[in-house]
Structure formats: C-alpha cells, structure tokens
Amino acid sequence: MAADIRDYLQRHETKSLLRFITCGSVDDGKSTLIGRLLHDTKGLFDDQLAALEKDSAKHGTQGDAVDFALLVDGLAAEREQGITIDVAYRFFATDRRKFIVADCPGHEQYTRNMATGASTADVAVVLIDARKGVLTQTRRHSFIVSLLGIRHVLLAVNKMDLVGFDEGVFNAIVEDYHALADQLGIANVQAVPLSALGGDNLAARSLHTPWYGGPTVLEYLETVETASTGSAVGADTKMRVEPVETRTDIPGRLPVQWVCRPNLDFRGFAGTVCAGAFRPGDAVVALPSGKRSRIARIVSADGDLPQAVSGQAITLTLADELDISRGDVIAAAHNPPETADQFAAHLVWMDEAELIPGRGYWLKIGTRTVNATVTEIKHRIDINSQEPLAAKTLHLNEIGVCNLKLDRAIAFEPYALDRTLGGFILIDRQSNATVAAGTLDFALRRAGNIHWQSLDVDRAARAALKAQTPRCIWFTGLSGSGKSTLANRLEQRLLAAHHHTYLLDGDNVRHGLNKDLGFTEADRVENIRRVAEVARLMVDAGLIVLVSFISPYRAERAMARSLFGDDGFIEVFVDTPIELCEQRDVKGLYAKARRGELPNFTGISSPYEAPENPELHLRTAEQDIDAMVDAILKRIG
Numbered sequence: 001m002a003a004d005i006r007d008y009l010q011r012h013e014t015k016s017l018l019r020f021i022t023c024g025s026v027d028d029g030k031s032t033l034i035g036r037l038l039h040d041t042k043g044l045f046d047d048q049l050a051a052l053e054k055d056s057a058k059h060g061t062q063g064d065a066v067d068f069a070l071l072v073d074g075l076a077a078e079r080e081q082g083i084t085i086d087v088a089y090r091f092f093a094t095d096r097r098k099f100i101v102a103d104c105p106g107h108e109q110y111t112r113n114m115a116t117g118a119s120t121a122d123v124a125v126v127l128i129d130a131r132k133g134v135l136t137q138t139r140r141h142s143f144i145v146s147l148l149g150i151r152h153v154l155l156a157v158n159k160m161d162l163v164g165f166d167e168g169v170f171n172a173i174v175e176d177y178h179a180l181a182d183q184l185g186i187a188n189v190q191a192v193p194l195s196a197l198g199g200d201n202l203a204a205r206s207l208h209t210p211w212y213g214g215p216t217v218l219e220y221l222e223t224v225e226t227a228s229t230g231s232a233v234g235a236d237t238k239m240r241v242e243p244v245e246t247r248t249d250i251p252g253r254l255p256v257q258w259v260c261r262p263n264l265d266f267r268g269f270a271g272t273v274c275a276g277a278f279r280p281g282d283a284v285v286a287l288p289s290g291k292r293s294r295i296a297r298i299v300s301a302d303g304d305l306p307q308a309v310s311g312q313a314i315t316l317t318l319a320d321e322l323d324i325s326r327g328d329v330i331a332a333a334h335n336p337p338e339t340a341d342q343f344a345a346h347l348v349w350m351d352e353a354e355l356i357p358g359r360g361y362w363l364k365i366g367t368r369t370v371n372a373t374v375t376e377i378k379h380r381i382d383i384n385s386q387e388p389l390a391a392k393t394l395h396l397n398e399i400g401v402c403n404l405k406l407d408r409a410i411a412f413e414p415y416a417l418d419r420t421l422g423g424f425i426l427i428d429r430q431s432n433a434t435v436a437a438g439t440l441d442f443a444l445r446r447a448g449n450i451h452w453q454s455l456d457v458d459r460a461a462r463a464a465l466k467a468q469t470p471r472c473i474w475f476t477g478l479s480g481s482g483k484s485t486l487a488n489r490l491e492q493r494l495l496a497a498h499h500h501t502y503l504l505d506g507d508n509v510r511h512g513l514n515k516d517l518g519f520t521e522a523d524r525v526e527n528i529r530r531v532a533e534v535a536r537l538m539v540d541a542g543l544i545v546l547v548s549f550i551s552p553y554r555a556e557r558a559m560a561r562s563l564f565g566d567d568g569f570i571e572v573f574v575d576t577p578i579e580l581c582e583q584r585d586v587k588g589l590y591a592k593a594r595r596g597e598l599p600n601f602t603g604i605s606s607p608y609e610a611p612e613n614p615e616l617h618l619r620t621a622e623q624d625i626d627a628m629v630d631a632i633l634k635r636i637g
C-alpha cells in the first residue's frame with residue numbers, strides 16, 4: 001500500500017494538496033460520502049473497487065448497488081461492530097487538486113481518533129443528518145475542530161432526500177450552525193444540502209435543490225483556499241508534496257528529528273520544516289539553548305537546495321559546531337519562538353481513567369518528549385454552551401483549560417500561530433497510551449521569574465559535616481505489610497551507628513502537612529508529591545531520610561525517584577500477601593474495609609501497583625525483621 005501511495009502522489013506532484021477530515025455521528029453518512037467521492041472522482045484503485053463490489057454483494061445494505069460505506073469502513077472487525085474505529089486515510093484527486101481525507105469515527109468514545117485526524121487537516125467536513133440537526137456530538141466535534149486550528153468548515157447537511165429536499169429544513173440547520181460557529185470563532189462555513197446516498201450535490205449538482213446556488217461538495221474542496229503552512233508531508237510516505245499555500249514570509253522553524261552524523265566531517269540536523277523558510281547563510285538560533293550560527297547547507301535527497309519551505313524534509317548543516325539534539329528547534333535568529341516550562345493550555349481528555357492533577361505524564365510536542373504535570377485545572381468547558389464549569393478532574397471526552405508544568409524549558413508557539421510547535425499529546429508513562437491532546441495557549445510568565453537561589457552552604461558541605469551519604473530510602477507496601485516496623489528498626493540501627501536520620505511516616509505526615517488529604521487517587525498522588533518534595537529538602541539538608549508510605553502508584557514512585565537520581569533513591573518493596581496483612585490487621589482497618597465502612601482501601605477497593613524493579617524486595621512472610629534490616633544496611637553501605 002505504501003508503494004501505491006508513493007506512486008499516486010508522484011503522479012500528482014504538481015497539484016496542490018488539501019487535507020480534510022470528516023466528522024459526524026454514527027449513521028450520519030460519512031463513510032457513504034467519502035466512498036462516493038472516491039468513486040465519482042475515479043479515486044479508487046481498481047483492485048479496491050473490485051473488492052468493494054465483491055463485499056457489497058456479501059455484506060452490503062444497498063441491494064445490488066455498490067455500498068460505498070464499505071469502502072471506508074475498512075477492517076472486518078469494525079464492520080461487524082457497525083462503527084468505524086480507527087482514522088482511515090484515503091487518497092484521491094481531480095484535475096485541479098489532490099486530497100487526503102481522514103475519516104474520523106463518530107462514536108462518542110472515539111474523540112481521540114477525531115483529534116488525530118484533525119491535527120493535520122485544513123478543512124473539516126461536518127456531517128449533519130437533516131432529520132436531526134445540530135447535535136451534542138456536532139458541537140463537540142466542531143469545538144475540537146476550532147481548538148485544533150481548522151479554519152474552514154464544510155457543513156454537509158446530509159440525507160436531504162429524507163426531508164423532501166426542503167429548503168426550510170436546510171436553512172434552519174444552517175442558522176443553528178452559524179450560531180455555534182460564531183461562538184467558536186470558525187469564520188469560514190460553507191453549507192451544502194446533499195444526499196450522499198444519491199450523490200446529490202456531491203460531485204454533481206442536484207436537480208432536487210433548485211433553490212441552492214452554492215458549490216457542490218467537490219467544487220468547494222477543489223477551490224477552498226486555506227492558510228495551510230505545511231501540514232502536507234505524509235510521515236509514512238517520506239514524500240514532499242506542496243501544501244495548498246506555502247508561506248515563506250514567516251520566520252523559519254525546524255524541529256530537529258535526528259542528528260545525522262555519517263562521518264566525522266558531516267554533522268547535519270534532519271527534520272521537516274514546520275513553518276516559514278530557510279536559506280543558506282540565514283542566521284539561526286538553536287532552542288532552548290539559545291546558541292547562534294548560520295546555515296551552511298540545506299541538504300535533501302535531490303542534492304543541495306537554495307531554499308527549504310514548510311513541509312519539506314531536509315537536513316541542515318551549520319557554520320559552527322553547536323550542541324543540538326533531537327527535540328531542539330532551529331529557528332530564524334531574528335524572530336525565534338519563546339521558550340518556557342509552564343503554560344496555560346486546552347486539553348481534550350481521551351482516556352477512560354480520569355486526569356490526575358499532579359501526576360507525571362509524557363508530553364510530546366514537535367519532536368520533543370518531556371515530563372509534564374497538570375498543576376491545576378482551571379475549569380472544564382460545557383460543550384453545549386461553551387460556558388466554563390468548575391472541575392477537579394477531566395473525564396473521557398471532556399475539554400478543559402489547565403496549567404501545565406514541564407521538567408525543562410521547550411521552544412514553543414501558541415497553537416493559534418503554529419500547530420506543530422503549539423500542539424501536543426499527553427502519554428501515560430506506564431501504559432504508553434495517548435491520554436490527551438492539547439494546545440498551548442501561552443506561557444505563564446511566573447515560570448521565568450522564579451529562580452533557584454544558589455546558596456553558599458550546599459548539600460555536600462552539610463553531608464560532609466555529618467560524615468554520611470544523604471539518601472532517600474523509600475518503603476512501599478500494603479497497609480500492615482510492615483513498612484513502619486522495618487523503617488523504625490532501620491532508623492534505630494542507623495542512629496546507633498551515629499547517622500543523622502529522619503523518618504517520614506504516612507500516618508504521621510497525614511496528621512499535619514497532609515491533613516487536608518484523603519484516599520482518593522488524586523489525594524494520594526498529591527500526598528506522595530508533597531512527601532517526596534519534603535524528603536528531597538531533607539536529603540539536601542544532609543540527612544538519611546526514611547519514607548514509609550503505601551505509595552501505591554508506580555507513576556508517583558517514579559516521580560519521587562526522579563527527584564533524587566538513581567544513586568540517591570532506594571526503593572524497598574515491603575512485600576506481604578494481603579491475606580497476611582489482613583490477618584495482622586494492626587489497626588482493624590481491613591475488617592472495617594471488608595464491612596464496607598472504609599472506602600478506597602488499598603488492596604480491597606483501591607489498587608496497589610507493585611514495584612517492578614525495586615532496589616530491595618523484602619518478603620516479610622519469609623524473613624525476620626532484623627535479617628531484612630541487615631539487607632537494607634548492606635545495600636546502603
């Protein structure tokens with residue numbers, strides 16, 4: 001298939017390319033619409049058509065006629081479910097233009113696919129069932145369309161045949177949608193009355209709508225002018241294709257995808273220009289380091305180029321040796337993007353599990369991946385009214401405005417200016433699943449104004465005075481597993497050996513610093529974040545710090561570890577089977593939890609994620625306490 005696409009694109013190299021997406025609810029007729037467009041423009045590959053005819057006879061719902069929905073519904077499994085689940089990219093062309101269409105599924109839980117498809121599109125085709133009008137789903141899709149910077153909407157009012165091609169019905173829907181588009185700031189809306197099934201106003205003008213004087217769907221797609229600045233390179237095809245409109249007047253930006261170093265004489269920075277243009281001799285700056293140089297050469301598969309514009313995949317060489325790595329951005333020196341590590345952002349939450357403020361996620365932006373936490377949810381947005389609503393978390397498909405903090409500064413642009421350097425996804429660090437798509441709105445200035453105060457007396461000096469190596473020894477395990485008992489005994493032994501220590505115990509810290517926190521997932525995340533920060537200060541003070549908290553989540557233990565570095569963090573897994581903890585039931589909490597009187601109890605009604613690679617794995621059922629303490633002492637030397 002990849003070879004077919006390459007061949008296809010090559011044949012159409014000279015034409016401009018329009019990327020669009022289709023959005024609609026299940027059964028609005030998206031698949032039929034795309035299938036018919038492909039068919040009517042002869043955009044089908046012959047073998048696809050043959051397969052379609054065969055499939056229609058087998059599964060089709062349209063008698064002997066070709067069932068166009070089958071063409072885009074793709075996988076058999078999806079067909080069986082009757083819904084489309086993945087984004088399917090299709091290619092077709094007319095004499096005037098070539099097209100890539102992302103077919104975005106309409107089922108409520110598949111917003112993620114829609115955002116994926118929308119992130120590179122110039123135009124969104126929003127389908128409406130003429131009998132149903134503007135639905136919540138239409139509003140959600142349109143909101144994402146506007147959020148992801150698509151400025152052009154084709155409102156496809158489908159199934160006009162089922163309302164007798166009534167002009168009044170069409171006008172009422174268009175009026176409704178215009179009100180929504182105004183709210184969302186979508187300035188360019190073209191509404192078309194159509195019947196995808198009958199082909200009315202799709203490729204050919206319909207005789208049933210003499211009252212309609214606008215373009216057909218295809219005419220619109222062939223002629224719409226968008227401000228695309230280079231979303232036109234298919235990553236998988238490695239092909240260069242001209243975007244609809246290439247801007248060379250805006251400053252150049254190249255997110256570095258990889259550093260190309262075939263031999264000692266050549267060091268190039270490869271990537272796809274995401275905005276503006278570069279020429280040899282241009283002054284450039286590497287971000288976030290801020291180091292400057294000039295472009296020496298622009299190397300491409302076709303030899304050296306006099307200019308590279310957005311959408312082109314190239315390799316730059318520079319006049320000076322700069323330390324630039326993957327994820328950095330090379331930008332025009334006279335007008336570089338800002339760098340920052342804290343942002344206000346919009347988020348579309350796409351995971352079944354809710355967003356946890358304070359938890360660490362991977363944030364991928366351009367070619368860079370960094371650690372990020374949502375520090376605060378400002379509000380979520382009511383999809384119907386666009387009103388802000390109070391929110392402590394975001395659930396599946398909810399859209400919110402929040403503050404983000406990264407573990408290092410990145411070069412960025414507000415999304416409204418640049419989709420590559422302003423659009424990001426959040427990835428769960430444990431499962432690697434994409435949990436959100438988002439847009440950076442602006443940098444929070446305070447980030448740049450709070451500096452780390454460098455002090456004359458440092459950790460090394462404090463540690464030297466105490467004649468010890470400061471460390472964090474982190475005990476994790478179920479309630480009653482033996483964390484406190486072991487930590488206590490260890491502290492006694494350390495004290496006897498004249499060490500300076502402090503024991504932070506969950507129960508105790510929850511009486512003071514953390515007395516505002518309970519046992520929900522979000523509260524536990526915050527509980528661990530605070531105690532990890534406190535432990536870090538104490539380690540900085542030169543102490544050996546023992547932390548004894550259930551700390552049930554891998555993500556937060558990884559976060560704690562990252563504060564100390566591998567040498568400074570010893571994770572001790574106090575591994576006791578829950579049956580034994582329950583037998584011990586030191587505080588009577590298991591009995592209470594079993595009676596249903598204690599909600600969110602770890603191991604019973606709240607999860608415990610066992611460590612995968614702890615420095616020490618202690619099985620309390622098999623060893624006695626002193627032997628285990630000896631093992632810890634041996635490990636810390």
Ligand SMILES: Nc1ncnc2c1ncn2[C@@H]1O[C@H](COP(=O)(O)OS(=O)(=O)O)[C@@H](OP(=O)(O)O)[C@H]1O
Pocket residue numbers: 478479480484506507510519523524525527528548549550551552587589598599600601602
């Ligand atoms: N619902 C629920 N789940 C678990 N534990 C509960 C709960 N409610 C109260 N307790 C008591 O609180 C102690 C655990 O607090 P932690 O701060 O260590 O928990 S956590 O790390 O935030 O998960 C824990 O102490 P340990 O038994 O020493 O672990 C319990 O005594």
Ligand SMILES: Nc1ncnc2c1ncn2[C@@H]1O[C@H](COP(=O)(O)OP(=O)(O)O)[C@@H](O)[C@H]1O
Pocket residue numbers: 477478479480481482483484485486548584586620621623624625
């Ligand atoms: N090998 C062992 N290691 C640790 N604790 C043990 C062991 N065997 C029995 N225990 C008992 O288990 C209980 C553990 O309770 P505790 O230390 O308060 O656990 P946690 O702090 O994990 O909730 C104590 O009563 C302790 O005496």
